Amino acid sequence: MTTAESAHNGFSLLEVLIALTILGIALLLGMALVLQNPRIVRRANDERQAFRAMESTLEAVRAGAIPLQTSVLDGFVTAVGTPAPKDLTIEMQVDPTTTPGLYNVTLSARYSFARQRVVKRLRTMVWSPPSES
DSSP: OHHHHHSEEEEEHHHHHHHHHHHHHHHHHHHHHHHHHHHHHHHHHHHHHHHHHHHHHHHHHHHHHOSSOOOOEEEOOOEEEEEEETTTTTEEEEEEEESEEEEEEEEEEEEEETTTEEEEEEEEEEEOOOOOO
């Protein structure tokens, strides 16, 4: 082998530096995702608990335990697992439809996450037999 042939066997210093730079950037991007994961999980848990509270409120309305009227509810205890956000409130807006006994119900869950107010809405219809007068 001549010296010209042996000079091209392997990587040059510049090629190694470029490869390490690309690898470093890829690792930094991956670390950003890993560091953001707990925040994403907390946000998803708070949202899940808010929807659980709205669903249980709706079931209580359908069962007659909560009156079918516009109101603001708070102090929720939800299913086993992570607790509901401390500042969770649910506003229930009830509007009658043209059909007697059928109501449009809008539940709005309000809570804070990362110093920002979050509002989630659930719209449905509820049947309540018309009262006999």
